[in-house]
Amino acid sequence: MAVIRDIEVVVFDVLGTLVDEPGGLRAGIREVAPASNEERVDALLALWQGYGERERQRIGQGTRAYANTSVIDREAAQLVAERAGLTDPSALARLATAGQRLPPWDDSLAGLDRLSRHFPVLGLSNAAHTALLRLNAHAGLRWHQALSAEAVRAYKPAPEVYRLALDTAGCAPDRVLMVAAHAWDLRGARATGMRTAYVHRPVGDPPTDRDDFDGHFDGMDQLVTALTGG
Known part of the structure; x- marks a missing residue:
């Protein structure tokens, strides 16, 4: 399993990655x-x-x-x-x-809780501001901050959406890890200099042989271990 080092902030896609x-x-x-x-x-x-x-x-x-x-x-x-x-x-x-009113995947809440003890954790979603607020509350997602692409009036994979996360993170792009179950999303993040990690979900968009992400993980437990060492 890949070990991912030198990360300061972790950014998560929401739809499909943390909720079904x-x-x-x-x-x-x-x-x-x-x-x-x-x-x-x-x-x-x-x-x-x-x-x-x-x-x-x-x-x-x-x-x-x-x-x-x-x-x-x-x-x-x-x-x-x-x-x-x-x-x-x-x-x-x-x-x-x-x-x-989307349900979280079985490992989403515990994974976010574990990870947030080690890193600032951001959500970055195409969902509208008010929809994201209600979705987070319904699913029980807990963030340090949740960002809506509505703030830049665009949808991922437009680069301005990822720059919104980078501006919020306040550190170099190669110190920010984007996590998603969609290879198209990670490609967009990688194009802006972010590090990338794919987490498998039944409804995701899996990477191809041409994708060069920093890690491929079967679930949140593996991702947290790769980032924290335990």
Whole structure:
């Protein structure tokens, strides 16, 4: 297992890395469409996620003005509701905030607690300010500081998002470790000079043979051991 040295601040991606985003959205869809079978729920989830990814890409390409995740989630929920035949406004409103009620992975809370005794720990998320606040509270995530990409009106992997974390960390980029379950996220961080660590999750984007990250870990326990030595 890799040992990672000379780190001053640890930065975590949130969605998918510390919380199960697909699982939480799936639960939100089941809540408002309880008669749907698993195949139907999976199709509705794919509709939601596909829409969100396309809209974030459009914003990154400059073909859509910036909109935060709360706006995009409401739009995605509307599409899902129309596909599912959901007409109750209160159910639609509940569905639109499903992304604020995502469950943590089993090792997330203990791993953050252990790591925060040794390092300043930051969250860096594409989630909107208010969504991130409620997500942190629901999942029980505890940070020294949680940063939303909304502050720079961009989405990862735009470099200004990682620079937000670096400015907050207040040290050289090669003393800051970005942790994520998404190789695309780590590539963006590495391009700004940050150190990088991949943590495996069932819903992540695994590295390829061409990726040169500082460490690959099966979970939070391995990551904490690599950083602290125990």
